[in-house]
Amino acid sequence: MCRQKGFPFPCTSSSVTNVNPSILALLAACSIPTLAAGTIxxxxxxxxGSDDHPGSEEKPFATIARGLQALGPGDTLYLRDGIYRITEPIRIQTVGTEEAWITIAAHPGETALIDAAGSIPGSQRDIHRQGAITVxxxxxxxxxxxRVENSHRAGIMVTDPSRHITIERCFVRKTFKSGIAGWNVHHFKVLGNEVVEANTQLMRLYGSAARETPHEAVSIAGCVHFEVAYNHxxxxxxxxxxxxxxxxxxVVHNNYVHDLPRQGLYVDAWFGLLEDVEFHSNIVHDxxxxxxxxxxxxxxxxxxxxxxxxxLYRTRGSGIYFxxxxxxxxxxxxxITNNTLWRNGSxxxxxxxxxxxxxxSTNTRNVLIANNIMRAGGAFDIATFLDPDDAxxxxxxxxxxxxxxxxxxxxxxxxxxxGYGRVFVNPGLHALKGDPLFAQTAVxxxxxxxxxxxxxxGLDDPDLYRGESRYLGAVPPEQPVSGD
Structure with missing residues (x-):
């Protein structure tokens, strides 16, 4: 597990330069996967490379499509260093087994860049549930x-009836739709990736730029049994x-999300019941x-x-918002328990x-808000739609x-x-007032x-804590966190 001062951080190989160098060093140290004992x-x-070759290390295939055709349970496809310019989406329909996963990976120590700039959809409708890589x-x-860049669709799109799919340590940049997305996937993991410049109008081909781009940087839609973790x-x-x-x-945990024009983390029900989702150990700012x-x-x-x-800190709107x-x-x-919020709202x-x-939202019931630290909030620390005097x-x-x-x-x-309505300020029961004595908010x-x-x-409930002490906020004693 990658950690920065005791707090977990996403495991990616970043190319950006405006992130703390100590974080980048930790990200680069994350390991490659253990491969099944199949054919490489x-x-x-x-x-x-040539598609007339047998696909060996000495005589590799030339196209990813040809390599995918060769794969069976337990096999691995390594993409050697270079730029793979595609003119249509790469379609992955490989079927492994629980004991013999199929792995499609950049060769260790090399950069396999899939450039989708030349993959032109015929119309706006043609991008539906499609990515530069479509699983x-x-x-x-x-x-x-x-590494996936310059997509007029999504970057990596996984759709039903896929199941048991893992996207890990990939880098996705400059996509019209989501950088990484899953639709109705069962047992889906998005681990240690970096997504930057998703949902950019620069990759629009059709329609007016006055319309917003579709979906989000990482979209988990109708997925069952999923994990989104250690992403940047x-x-x-x-x-x-x-x-x-x-x-x-x-579960959505240990992600580092920052510098976005809308919400960093989002849970949003459509078409029925969305339930049983946990958000923990994430850092969101700006x-x-x-x-x-x-x-x-x-x-x-x-x-x-x-x-x-x-x-959650330095957000223009509220830190946690119903x-x-x-x-x-x-x-x-x-x-909502044991979160740290600083300089949220105005x-x-x-x-x-x-x-x-x-x-x-007035359409809210059965909520516990406990053990949180709030400092330098804009208009309020805690506010709800309920009048404090209306028992x-x-x-x-x-x-x-x-x-x-x-x-x-x-x-x-x-x-x-x-459309946003009135709220009443209410610190709640047994509230403490004062300076939490954060170590160093500037960093x-x-x-x-x-x-x-x-x-x-903190509240007398041992299930809320990491360790033995009853503390407020996100960071257990002697486990500092740094997100800058």
Missing amino acids: YYVAPPPL TGAEYTRLHGL VHHCGKEGIDVKEVSRHG CEWGLALSVEGRESELRNIRIHHNV GTWGGNGPRSDIR VEHWAGPTGSIDVR AAWEEHGIVITHNLVEGVRDRTTEGID GDFSLREGSPALGT
């Missing part, structure tokens, strides 16, 4: 260490990581919203969402006053706010613009100094 095939650009109907297949998502055109539609039974919970589709519902041990967008459907059974945000934790409404909605560290007393109510270190009021004062 090779692809290399001409003149070394469909595949099973027990792993993509490792590939930044400088894209829309949202960061979105779990949406009817996805269920998944986005519009930190983490948004939304039910935008008609007759849709969001249920059983756990949000804990995340660090959105009122779209159909504003029901959401319930949500736990008094003059375009949506109205915003702050640290913002429970704005019957609080009981009806089942919202509990307790044992949080807040900055202090704020104005009692705030008014949003049309993103939110560990707690000795004497912090957040140490030893």
Whole structure:
């Protein structure tokens, strides 16, 4: 596991230069996968490669398509160093087994760049569920260490009926749609990748640039049993990581998401029930919203969402936001515990006053907000749609706010613009007020100094903590976190 000062970080091989060099050194140290004992095939650009070759290390194939044709359970396809310019999507339909996965990977120590600039869809409709790499109907297949750039579609798209698919340590840059996406995939893992410049209008071929680009940098749509972890998502055109539609039974953890024009993390129900998703140990900063919970589709519902041990800071809108967008459907059974929020929201945000934790949707029930640290929030630390004096409404909605560290007393109510509504400031029960004594916010270190009021004062529930002490916020004592 890669760690920066005791806090896990995404395992990618980054080319960007504006990230802390110590993080990049840790990312580069992540290991390559263990391969099954099958046949190893090779692809290399001409003149070394030829599709008339047997695909050996000495005589590799020339095209990825030819290499894919050769693969069976347990086999590996290595892409040698070079640029693979494609004129149509690479379609992967390989079928491995639980004991014999198929691996498609860049050769260790080499860069295999798939340049999709010349892959031109015939129309806007032709990009539906397509990527420069399109995985469909595949099973027990792993993509490792590939570099995909300049796609007029998505970067890497995985669609049903695929299952047991892992995308790991890939680098995706400059795509019209998502950098990496999965639609209705069962047992799907997105691990240690880097996505930059996804959802860019620069890759649009059809339609007006006044229309937004489709989907998000990393889109998890209708997936079942999924994991999105250790990814680095930044400088894209829309949202960061979105779990949406009817996805269920998944976890989003240890991702580093920053510098986006919309929310860094997003859970968004469409077409039915989205349930049982956990967000933990993520770092989000310099986005519009930190983490948004939304039910935008008609007759849709969001249920059983756990949000804990995340660090969210320097967001223009609220750090954690219960959105009122779209159909504003029901959401319930949500736990927001042990998160650290710093400099979230503002008094003059375009949506109205915003702050640290913002429970704005009135269609919300059974929520626990506990053990969080909020500092330097814009208009408020915690605010909800409920009047603090309306005890019957609080009981009806089942919202509990307790044992949080807040900055202090704020104005009692705030008014949003049309569609965003009013919220009431409420620090909750057993609130502590004061300075959490963060170690060094200037470099993103939110560990707690000795004497912090957040140490030893958390809710008496051992399941909430990492270690023995009862602490508030995301960072266990003596485990600093740095995201800059």
